[in-house]
Amino acid sequence: MSKIVIVGGGPAGLMAAERAALRGHNVILLEAKPSVGRKFLMAGVGGLNITHSEDYASFLNRYHGGANTLRRALDTFTPSAYRNWCHSLGIDTFVGSSGRVFPTSMKASPLLRAWLKRLNELGVTICTRHRWTGLDGHTIKVVHEGHNKHYPYEKLILATGGASWSNLGSDGKWTDILAAQSLSLVPFEAANCGFVVNWSPYMASCYGKPLKNVELSWQFNGTQHKRVGELRLDSKGIEGGLVYFASNHIRRTINEKGYCDITLNLLPNLSRTQIEKKLCSKPEKKSLSAHLKSKLKLSPAALTLFNERRHEDVINSLCSLKLRCIATFPLERAISSVGGVGWDLIDDNFQILPDVYAIGEMLDWDAPTGGYLLTACMAMGYYVGNAV
Ligand SMILES: Cc1cc2nc3c(=O)[nH]c(=O)nc-3n(C[C@H](O)[C@H](O)[C@H](O)COP(=O)(O)OP(=O)(O)OC[C@H]3O[C@@H](n4cnc5c(N)ncnc54)[C@H](O)[C@@H]3O)c2cc1C
Known part of the structure; x- marks a missing residue:
């Protein structure tokens, strides 16, 4: 049983937590905001488009960037596996007229509630108001309510999101921490934007x-x-x-x-x-x-x-x-961002530094709205949560 620390409580981090906990690891998830899944909940406001039902080859063609690594993650958590996973949480889904897939309720909150209940039952510890501020060997530095804390890890999974809608948590400030590790990142740009x-x-x-x-x-x-x-x-x-x-x-x-x-x-x-x-x-x-x-x-x-x-x-x-x-239009109001961790910085298993992995929107990839964004974030969480 390894001690796995996950930073970021969006869909990518939560999925990684579920998979790692299912494998019997000791999982702690640290989230800067007072609650997890804020962007996920926002995505549900106009109807949560979880994935798309088009044939898998066309589906894969919607992604820009990520090449084989992202593809491998998607292969392990396909749109139909994703729908089955929703059903396993008691959330029914349907295919809309455009081929987009939604939960029957259209909302994100019932799904998130059921998911957090499962994570709790699996023994995942979620620490909110814990902002990751630095890396020091196999320990991460965190600020919690004005106090510095240190969390040692055997494996660290970073899932800190992109750089749009910063009020929901994904403010892109983590780039300073990775830059301090001599990692050269790709500047953020607006994607799915006006x-x-x-x-x-x-x-x-x-x-x-x-x-x-x-x-x-x-x-x-x-x-x-x-x-x-x-x-x-x-x-x-x-x-x-x-x-x-x-x-x-x-x-x-x-x-x-x-x-x-x-x-x-x-x-x-x-x-x-x-x-x-x-x-x-x-x-x-x-x-x-x-x-x-x-x-x-x-x-x-x-x-x-x-x-x-x-x-x-x-x-x-x-x-x-x-x-x-x-x-x-400005990055802040874009649905998603590109830039962040370039694919040249990670290996085939999303490893960015020894025992450190990066997943989700913090990586430099792009896909249109239509459920492709969430599917890829979930798939990366699924893949890395299993792999560690
Ligand atoms: C209005 C809107 C509608 C959308 N609708 C859809 C849709 O219908 N379908 C779809 O597929 N996608 C949609 N998306 C996109 C989707 O929500 C995102 O792609 C997805 O949430 C990204 O997941 P993530 O886990 O990578 O990052 P995020 O969900 O952004 O989560 C990252 C988490 O990391 C935390 N964090 C950041 N820095 C730190 C730190 N230093 N320390 C600790 N925690 C930190 C943040 O607080 C946040 O909780 C929508 C987005 C928006 C804004």
């Missing part, structure tokens, strides 16, 4: 307007990508599920070129000919023409020419509206 668009001043008062059933197309590495979904417009740019899906490619293009051009089709269910027919079938309202005529004194011939071109422009704007994304 993007700043070079709007005109007209958009200044636009706030959170949903745009449903639109098609987003973008290019990455010479390949054209398309997806239909929903996004939100605001005064700074665009955000929402459809944007998150493309966010890895958009962010990397911005990093390379300084901007990323994307195209929206506002009417993906209609062809250009169908739109043209519909527009021609009704006489066009004259309000803009009248406005131009009175304000700019356009001649009837100039107006005719303008309306002829406007007809074409209207169709172009509806079917292929070009937007230029110039920056990510």
